[in-house]
Amino acid sequence: MFSYIVRRLAVAIPTILILVTISFVLMWSAPGSPFMGEKLPPPEVMAALEAKYGLDQPYWKQYLDYLSNVIFHFDFGPSFKFKDRTVNDIIAQGFPVTLTYGFWSFIVAVVCGVGLGVTAAIRHNTWLDYLSVSFAIGSQSIPNYVMAPILVLVFTLWLGWLPGGGWEGGTWDHIIMPVIALSTSYFASIARITRSSMLEVLNSGFIRTAKAKGLPMSRVIFKHALKPALLPVLSYLGPAFVGMVTGSVIIDQYFSTGGIGQFFVNSAFNRDYSTMMGITILVGTLTIIFNLLVDVLYAWIDPKIRY
């Protein structure tokens, strides 16, 4: 087990380094100057700006400085566009917002998805099963950028129940729509995966034995069937996490929640390369760490995995 974790870390750390390198090479290859507005500032101002941001150094030195700042100090440097803010300030402002509704979306997707999947499997081939399967297939293929406008249309314009955007410190009525829009398609996928793996488990020998020795149905399901049935769900959590992190860009942009996704898109329009790089590296590192955790958890739970 320990050697497995070490081996996975041995892949994860170079991956993060490669991510930093790719972002840096991309920025290095950018045409024009990041300080270019309508026209270039005068040469002496330009030189002063470049000196301030360290852009007058040779590229290898810039790269090493950036790398050591990121790795040893978690410091992504100053923003190219906002003179008085660092990338760390921007992330510190936006990340809690993304984390809040991202966390709730994840909980909703997993809890409701597993619940619906298990219910559908227990009531196999009844109207409840058909209803949940068709609901899942329908909502699985609706991307969040379609879901978000539909939600606003229904809940804000027609019913007038919820505000159409904003964050206001994260009150519940501002969280609901982002969470629904972000979690729906993952909730549907998890429901389908749970249903099919639950059906497989319910048909296996040890469940028949458990039923035969007279256990009540609830005990059979919660004690015996649920754990093996949830293994495929566990391995789906990695891709779901990546999808939700990416989707949060849409959510932030559409609902103006002020999370890191909104800063990412704004900096894309402003050519604020250092902020984009910082957010990309942060998101990539989180993804890699999360996938590592899921894999280790999987290897720990499933005795059939040889690591």
Place this chain on the structure above:
Amino acid sequence: MYPDKTKMESLTQAVDAAEVRGRSLWTDARVRFMRNKAAVGGLVVLIGILLFALFGSFFQAWTHEAIDWKLMGRVAQIGGPSIENGHYFGADELGRDLYARVVQGTGISIMVGVVGSIVAVVVGTLYGATAGFFGGRLDNIMMRTVDVLMSIPFMFVLILMLVIWGRSITMLFVGIGLISWLDMARIVRGQTLTIKNKEFVEAAIAVGVSPFRIILRHIVPNLLGIVVVYATLLIPGLIMAESFISFLGLGVQEPMTSLGALIQAGSKQMLYGAWWQIAFPLFFFLATLFAFTFVGDGLRDALDPKDR
């Protein structure tokens, strides 16, 4: 006493004919595909959408760039779908014909999906087959590279690329092509590992065929089924990725458009009552996604009958 000569002849002919016709994997698959109603329905819808994207522009009364000044400022009131003024799907917020823009947007969205998928087929198949066939250290290095590339949040890197190197359709193709082949390479490698131990590959090695010829002539044709299925299922994913970027306003640039960009524009105008601006792009978007998914699922069931 003797059986009727003509009858016997016709019988032998019938047997011969049956033998000649044979039943290949692909004939069987076609029969199974045609029995699958969802898949055939998806195929019909898909052909309809392709015809619409290819030839729809012949029926348009306005080009996608022309602005109908008569509608200026009153699009939400009088810009709705109408046959008389030639705006079959209505007009967008600037007074441009939505029909022409949906035709163009559908074309570009499908093109992004198909081009990305072709890249995945060519690069992914060759990469995966090479890694799987040679095995050992080469395989290890090649597949670890894929692992590393897969764990990079590609949507963020893609946006970074588009911002830095300029937003254009070519850049979008390059960016989507760069990531689309990774999954394909993995799947193909897995299949190659089983195929390379079959007798016909052994025979080819024994008569001294060069490794790359074996990959191209003997391994790749046997991978075709899984490659076709995966390529079809990849297209909707790529269309969604493109729409994602276009929805943020970072994809194709005006006056060009794609379904994602149209949905974004429509979702803003929807608030003013111009429902047609989101309804038509959304309809074509979802129809395309569902059609490709149904066709892909149908192909998978048809080519892999044991997976029921």
